[in-house]
Amino acid sequence: MPYIEFKNVNKIYEMGEIKINALNDTNFQIEKGELVVIVGPSGAGKTTALNILGGMDTATSGRVIVDGKEVTRLKNKELIGYRRNDIGFVFQFYNLVQNLTARENVELATQICKNSLDPEQVLEKVGLKDRMNNFPSQLSGGEQQRVAIARAIAKNPKLLLCDEPTGALDYKTGKQILKLLQDTARKENMTVLIITHNGALAPMADKVIHFKNGTAEKIEINDNPKPVEEIEW
C-alpha cells in the first residue's frame, strides 16, 4: 500500500454560475521518503492538489489517503490536527511572522505539535545558527526561506509540502534551498513534495508528477535522481 494515494480526486470551484474543474480525476501515489517534484503550467491544478494533500482544502470527490489516514474524510478539526502534526508547508513568499525572530517563528510551529524537534538545532541544520535572533526583515530572501523550511521540518511532519519554494529567489539561493530540501528528504527520510513550474528541476526528484489540465498526466520515476548541485537551468 502506498504511503500517499490520490484516488480519482476531483475539485470543482463554483463561482456563481461558472464551474471550474481545478482537479479532474487525479490519481497518483507516493511512497514514504520519496522526494517528489510536481511540475506543470500555471492553472494545471498543482497547487490545488498540494492544498488538498496538505489539508488546507477539501476535495469535491475522490479519496486522499496519507499513511493509511483518509484525509478526505477528516472533519474540520481533525483536518487542523492533521496539518498540525503531519504536514509541513513551505511557501513561495515564506510567510514568516514579521514580528517574530527566526527562532520564534520556528517556535510558533513547534509549540503546538507533539513530536517537534528542537528549534535551535533545526535552525542550525538549515545553517542559520547565527541569525536565530534576527527578525525576518533583517534576513535575506534565502535566509527567510530557510527559516520557513526550518519551521516546517521542526514539526517533524510526515510530509513536507513546498509550493514554489524558490519562486521568489535568485538562482543561487534557489539552488541552496532545493539542496536543503533534497538533503532533508534523504537524511531525515522525509517525504517531500515540491511544486515548481520549472521542469528543469525534475531530475532531482525520485518521482516527477506532470500536471496538465487538472490531472496528473504523467508520472515518471527517476531511478537515479541527481543531486541538485548537478542540475543546471
Add this chain to the structure above:
Amino acid sequence: MKKALMKDSVKEIKNTYKRFLSILLMAFLGVGFFAGIRATSPDMVDTIDKYYDNQNVYDIQVMSTLGLTEDDINEISKIENVDKVIGTYETDGKLEIDKVEEIVKVMCVEDINKPRLLEGKLPEASNECVVEPNFLSQTGKNIGDTIEVQIENTENNNGEEVEYLVNKQMKIVGTVASPLYLSRDRGSSTLGSGKIDYYIYINKDNINAKDIYTKIYVKVKGANELETSSDKYKELISSTKSKIEEIKDEREQARQNELIDTATEKLNEAQTEFDNKKKQAEEEITNAEAKIEDGKKQIEDGEKEIAKNEQKANKEFADAEAKIESAKKEISKNEETLNQEETNANAQFETLGQQKAGLESNLATVNTALGTANETYAGILEALKNPNIDSGSLESLQGQKLACEAQISKLNETKNTLIAGISEIENGINSGKQKIEDGKAQIEAAKKELEKQESSYQNTKTSTLAQIQSAKDKLEASRKELESGEQELNDQKAEVEQQLNDAEEELIDARDEIAKIEKPTWYVLDREQNSGYVSFIQDTDSVENIGQVFPIVFFIVATLISLTSMTRMVEEQRTQIGTLKALGYNKFQIASKYVIYASLASVIGGILGMSVGFVLIPKVIWMMYSMMYQIGDISLNFNWTFGIIGLGLIFICIVGATIYAVVRELRQTPAILMRPKAPKIGKRVLLERIPFIWKRLSFSRKVTVRNIFRYKKRFLMTIIGIMGCTALILTGFGLRDSISRIMPDQYEHVFNYDIQISLKDGLEENQIGELKNNLEQKDKITNVVETYMTTETAINNGVEEDVQIIVPEDKNSLDGTINIVDLDTKEKVTLNDNEICLTDKAAELLGVKEGDTITLQDSDGNQKQVTISNVVENYVYHYVYMSKELYESLYNKQYESNVLLVQDNDLTEEQEDSLAEELMNYNEISSVSLISSAIRTMDETMQSLNYVVVVLIVSAGLLAFVVLYNLSNVNISERIRELATIKVLGFYDREVYDYVTRETILLTLIGIVLGLVAGYFLNYFIIGTCEINMLRFNKTIEPLSYVYSTLITIAFTLIVNFVTYFALKKIDMIESLKSVE
C-alpha cells in the same frame, strides 16, 4: 468627477459595508450624543417658555406688606408696556386630615398663572377646590371628598376683622399642577411647622374679603413672544419693573394714608361710643346709689320704732312684776302669821298633850286598878263557885264580892271621866290643827293664784320679746341686704371704671397705632424670584455644561476609528490607487472616492444620529428632571444649530482622517503603490531588554507583547475606546450611586432620628416636658429631643436660599440625633452661644465660609445678621443650627419647643406605623412624620434614575462595540497573511483566536483600568455640574459599580471577540496566501 469613480465608490460601500457601517455608527453616536445633549438645554428652556406662555404666567408680581387695592391695580395698568394687571388673593391655611395638620397655600384660579388641570375640573363654585396630585396620594383623599381649610381672619378695607373664606368646607373637584411651583419646594409659612406642604386652588367667589388683594400679577406686553430667561426678555421685564418701581413710593404713601384714614374714622366712632357708654354707666351708678340711700333710711326708721316698742314693753313688764312682787309679799306675810299661830297652837297642843298624858296615866292607873279589881273579882267569883266553901268564908267572900263590885264600879266611873277628859283635849287639838291647816290651804291657794298670774305674765313677756326680736332680725336682714347691695354697687362701679379705663386705654392705643401706621413696603419681583423657576433655569445650565464634555469622548473615538479604518482601506487598495495614478488620475480624483465614502458614512450617520439624538436624549434627561419638576412633557425641537455643528464636527473628524490617510499614500509613486506594502517590521520591545521579566513570559505572551507595541495606533485606539466605554458606564452607575446615597447619607448619617413630631401651638413648657417624659417611658422609644424649628431665608450678596433653622432645647441634646459634623475636619461640632452652623450646600450657594456673616430673614421680612462658626455636612435641604442662647438673644423671644425628634427601637415598618398612630392620639401632637416612609417615597422616585444608567450603558456599549469591532476587523485584515499562516501551521480555531485576542484582552484590561480612573473623574464632574440646589450629592461610587462597569465592558468585549472568532474561522488560507501577482 468621473462617473466611473462614483460607481466605484458606491460599489466599495457595498463590498465593505461593515467598515462603512462602523464609520456610520460612529458618526451616529457622535452626532446623536452631541446634538441630543446640546439640544436638551434649549429644549428645556423652550418647554418652560411654552408652559409659561400657555399658563399665562406673570412677568412681574407686586406684593405689599399691607395689602394692595383696586387703586394700585389702576395705577399699574396705566404704566407703559403693561398688558394686564390682575389682583388676587393668596394666603396660607391649615387643614387637618386624620389628626395630621397640613399647611396649604391657598390660591385663586385666575386668568394668570393658570393651573394646569390634570384630572377632574377646575373649581367653579365657591365650595369647590382643586389640589395637587401629591395631596391626594399622601393624604388618601380622593376627588369628591371634602376638606376643611382654616384660615386666619383678615381685615377688610374698613379695618374690620372678617372671615377669609366664604366656605371653609370645600369639595375637591380635580387635581392641578401650578406653574408657580415647578419644584417640590412649596416655600415657607408663618403657620405650624413653617413649611407649606401643598397648594390648593379655590374659586375667587370663595374669598370673603375681596377688597384687599394680597398680590398683583402683571403681564408685560410682548413678553410672551420672547423666550423666558433670554436676555431680551430679561431686558424688557427689568425696564417695566423699574417703571413700576417708580410709582412704588406714591402707592405706598397712598396706602398708608388710606389706612390712617380708615383707622382714624374707626377711632372716632369708638370714641363716641365710649363716651356714650361712660355716661350711661355713670347714670346707672348714681341711680343705684340713691336706692341704697333710701334703704338705709328705712332701716333707721325701723330701728327707732323697735326701740320705742321695746321701751313700752319693758315698762309693762316692770309693772306686772311689781304687782306680782307685792302679792308675793302679802302671801309671805300671811304665811308668817299663820306660822306664828301654828307655833302658838303647837305650844297649846303641848300643854294639852301634857294634860292628856296625865289623864292618860290616870287612866292607865285606873285601868290597872280595874284590872286588879277585875282579877280579884274573878278570884272571888272562883272561890264562890267552890262548893266546899265554908259559909264563913262564903260570907266573907260575899262581902268581899260586894266590896269589889263597888270598887269596880267606882273605877269605871273614874275611867269614863278620864276618857271624856282625854277626848275633850283631843278635840281641842284637832280643831286647832284644823284651823292651821285651813290657813295653810288658803295661803297655798293664794300662792297658786300668784304663780298662775306670774306664768301668764312670763308668757306675755316672752312673746313680746320674740316679736321685738323678729322685728330686729328683719331689720338686720334688710341692713345686710343693703350692705351687700352697696358692696355690689361698689364692685360694679370699680368694674365699670376698669372697663372704661381699659376702653380708654384701647382708644389711646388705637390712637398710638394710627400714629404708628407705617408706610407699607412694596416688593416688585419678577420670575427670577420664583425658586422653582430659578432652579429649573439653573438646571438647564447644568445640562448645557454636561453637553460640553460628554460628546468629546465620542468625537475623539470617532476620529480615531475613522482614521484607522480609512487608513486600512487605503492600504488595501494601494494597488488600485497606484493603477489609477499610473492611468493619469490626479490626486484629487483618486482621493475623492474615499472622501465620498467617508462623507456618506458621516452624513448619513450624522443625520440618523440627530434624528434619534434630538428625541431620545432630551427625553431621557427630562425623565430625570421630571422627578424634581412638575412641568409636563418636554417640547422637542429639531435644533438646526446643534445639528449642523455636530454634523460639521463629525464630518471634519471623519473626512479629515480620511484625507490624511489618503494623502499619505498618494505621496508615493505609482510603482511603489503597486507593490504590496511591506509588512510592519518586527522590532524588539523595551520589555525584552529586561530579561528578568521577558524570560518569564510564555511564548505566546511574548508574541502578544510584541504585537501590542507593533501596532501602536491600534493599541492607543483600543485603550481609548475601552476607556471611554468603561468611563461612561461607571459614570452611569456612579450617578445612580451618588443619588441613591443621598437619602441614607442624610437620614442615617446626619439625621439619626426616626420620627419627627410637630407639637401644637401654644403648649406650656410643663406640658411639653410631660409629653416628653411620657414618650420616653415607652418601650419602643429610646430617645426624645426637644427642638424648635422654623424656616427662614438666608441671604448673602443677593443670593437667597430657604433654610430650616433648628434650635435644640439643649446644645448637647442633639448629639446622636442629628450629627453636626464639620465638613473639613469631620469632627463633631458643639453649638456655641453666638454663632450658627450652616450646612455645606447652602454655604456653597451663598458663597460663604466659616467666620462669614449671613442674613436670616423671616417670612415677615425681619432680618438678623449671624456669623457662621462651622460649615457642616448635609445632603438634603439646607439647615442652620443655632443654640437656644443665641436664638433667645437674637430674636428677643422666649425659647419654645415645637418639634420633638424621636429615636425608636429599631422598629419594623408595621411597628412604626402603629407607634405613629398611637402618638397621634396625644392632644399635644399636631403631626407625626416617619423618616422611613419619607425615604421609601424618595427611593421610588429615584428608580427612574435607572433609565439614565441604562442609556449610558447602552451608548457606552455601542461605543465599545464599534471600537472593538472595527479594530478587530482592521487587525484581521492587516494580518490576514500571518493568520492564514498560523492556520496552515495547524493552529486550532481556538488557538488562532487566542493568538489575536490576547492582545485585545490585554488592551481591554488596560482600557478598563484607565476607564475606571477616567470614570471616577467624569462622574465627579458630571455630578458637580448637575447637582440640584437643594441636594448635595455624595460623589462616591460604590465598589460594586466598579465591578459592574468592568464586567459590562468585558461583556461587550466578549461579544466582539465572539464575532471575531467567526471572522477568524472564515479566513480562507489559500486565498490569503495566494502569491501576490
